[in-house]
Amino acid sequence: MARSVKVNLDLLLVQRKMSLTELSEEVGITLANLSILKRGKAKAIRFSTLEAICEALDCEPGDILELEQES
Numbered sequence: 001m002a003r004s005v006k007v008n009l010d011l012l013l014v015q016r017k018m019s020l021t022e023l024s025e026e027v028g029i030t031l032a033n034l035s036i037l038k039r040g041k042a043k044a045i046r047f048s049t050l051e052a053i054c055e056a057l058d059c060e061p062g063d064i065l066e067l068e069q070e071s
Contacts, residue, residue, distance in 0.1 A: 001069055002069075002070040003068065003069055004067070004068060005040075005068075006040065006065070006067070007037060007039075007042075007065060008063065008064055009034075009053075012064060013057075016057055016058070018057070020034055020035065020038065023053070023056055026056045027049070027053055029049060029053075050064070
């Protein structure tokens with residue numbers, strides 16, 4: 001059975017009461033690139049980007065990314 005990486009950025013932003021624009025400004029990543037990541041359309045993410053997002057949202061990488069079963 002195939003698995004895919006699910007991005008939980010939406011959930012974390014709601015929990016932190018932060019907009020995607022605010023996150024973009026804080027981590028120095030374009031809104032367009034964050035939007036691609038949020039929608040799960042990114043093919044890769046740099047560790048430095050993941051670290052910056054985790055720092056801004058006070059979370060761990062596993063809070064943002066998780067493996068899920070594809071049906």
